[in-house]
Amino acid sequence: MIEHVKPKEATAIINSLLGGVVPKIGLQHITVGRSAEVASFLTALEDVKNGHSMMKFWIGDYGSGKSFMMHLLNTVAMKQKFVVANADFTPENRLYSTENRATLLYTAIIDSLAIQSMPEGGALPTLLEKWIEQIMSETAEELDIDVNDVREEKYVKQLRANMERKLNEVTDIGSFEFNKVIVKYFEAYLREDDELRICALRWLKGEYRNKTHARMELGAREIIDDGNYYNMLKNFCRLFVSMGYNGFIINLDEAINLYKITMSHNREKNYEKLLSMYNDCFQGKVSHLFFNIAGTREFLENERRGLFSYHALKSRLETNKHETNGIRDFAQPVIRLLPLDNTEVFVLLQSLRQIFELNYNTTINIDKEDIRQFMEDIYNKPGAHEFLTPREVIRDFLNVLSIMRQNPDLDKRAFIKKIKIRDERPHDNIKEI
Template sequence: MIENIKPKETTAIINSLVGGVVPKIGVQHITVGRSDEINAVISALEDVKNGHSIVKFWIGDFGSGKSFMLHLLNTVALKQKFVVANADFTPENRLYSNDGKALALYSVIMDNIAIQTKPEGGALPALLEKWIEKSIINTAEENKISLVEIRDKRYHNLIQNNIVKTINEITEVGGFDLGTVIMKYYKGYIDGDEPLRRNALKWLKGEYHTKTEARQDLGVREIINDLNYYDMLKNFCKLFVSMGYSGFMINLDEMINLYKISTAVMREKNYEKILTIYNDCFQGKIANLFFNFAGTKEVLENLRRGLFSYDALKTRLMTNKFETAEMRDYAQPVIRLLALNHNEIF
């Protein structure tokens, strides 16, 4: 059966291939030789839907299809009703820093949030407004008020109380300020106050750099920073699941830029953050979260600069010693992307 390709996807695929990059949409139409990997991902997504959290490391040489695989994961997850975000590590963003580079990574992740109806990213406002509408409907039903009448200003406090209650139930560290800012977003949304709505979105995306400015604009004491951004990602994961989504997938490419960090202490701190994420996911400390990292074999195995230079990660990421090219183990955290064979290419 031939699947019809939308004109928008056709254009994106051709333009991307001509430019030598992976297309952001329609990548499923040009997938060859990765059926086992795709089936493994579909199985993992089912586990995440059921409340588990997973971390995968996609390892391969340059040109082996790591970025392609992450884009494919993105497409599959969106169809499974996941919220998905993609980001690349660069010299200017990383998992741990004390100079704003971790916050920069967070901001890229939040900018690139995608859902099936908005696969190109930028879906955070749509998600917030969907959740607010859901809260309005729930408040109306609980208080036996019509959906038209509930939008009257005299019922705003009822809706606000419902929103605060829900956020308090699903969030942990940073939950109070998150709730306050979402309330500001709600107020801007309901009242048509675009500057207030924009300021709330700015806070949620980690774009405030001083507490003073955030306090003046929104009345909150804290801002998202290098130290607390990961807690905020976990809060958003819970928020997305409360909206009815299957989970939150975060895809992080170009791990070579962590490997290239010149300071050994800073590089180790970034690997320590990966360990924290790994432990949180596999020890059940967070539900419905799926992290994917992509890097080269050297990034994984180099004993001086790679992930294996950090002993706690090395013990967790060692490949199944019984695995062969014919007998693959896709359940393990590290999945090595092998080159396509002659039949798959031709």
């Protein structure tokens, strides 16, 4: 029996999976067959906690669970006291650009900042205010006054000086304007000036497109753009660590959209940026930063358009030649996500039936033998070997449960036999992006 599933989690799990997306909460209740991957991730987190940085590529076919893995990594990392962020590569979001497309990726990352108390994102204001409160507490202790008195005007100068000193200690490249805007946020926080606070958040999230506006509203001479956004991510990483977090995890999904960039020059520039970030992580140029990138085998291995078309990346990302399906190496940068086997899918479907019943406060007339029959029927249908993925199996199973809940007298065996397998893999032609 599924235990400790909250009603909110049950609803999120069922609604998300029926919609073909990964639930943001409750993943621990439906995780099967990924214990080795999670264990390797925990080991990597320990290294990042100790000051190293990391980049991992999670590679698998369509529907193999890449997005699920990204969300699972989030849950694990937040419990280990990391700040996490999620963003998707899209035709408009990429690593390198001269048209604000890299800045859009940066904005998506900062917008999605999450911590354990705010797992759904939007945590930037909370993080900044937590840090400001820390500075206020330290200043009050230094001045030997009550922390509630430190907001008085006569102590503001000392507060600002302590904040600027701390910022200078933890930030680095391109930090002058970054630090100035955080001090502006501090001033807005003290004065309860919502307009100034919003302007500071806009700057920190890379939403200014005009230097003149930034200068008029914040006194900032520069803005976050395609050229400096990566430095700002590193500054945020150092800031989070100074707050007491163990590091900054950035998960980037849908990397196939880098592969789809048809202009070879632009595609290579994105791979060059990726290589630069990879080198920073593994050469010790940055600390406490962890990138997870999810993509298909085509994105990785295609010699004409994928990462393997860029020789410097290919030489770093080729799989350990001694690895097999039975003997895995999870320490290497590329982790290949193998499909769940039939036993794992069976365990998952049993869990989903129980969560479904909990969500709808009902009992569905499907037992273990019925689940076995469902799997046997669906996996033996024409096209199943080529097209069927865990995503489609899960959705079909939940659709069966949904129909049976509303039609309890239905002949379940006859209904299951009528299910048809469709090729739901994307077949979009490569367009110039």
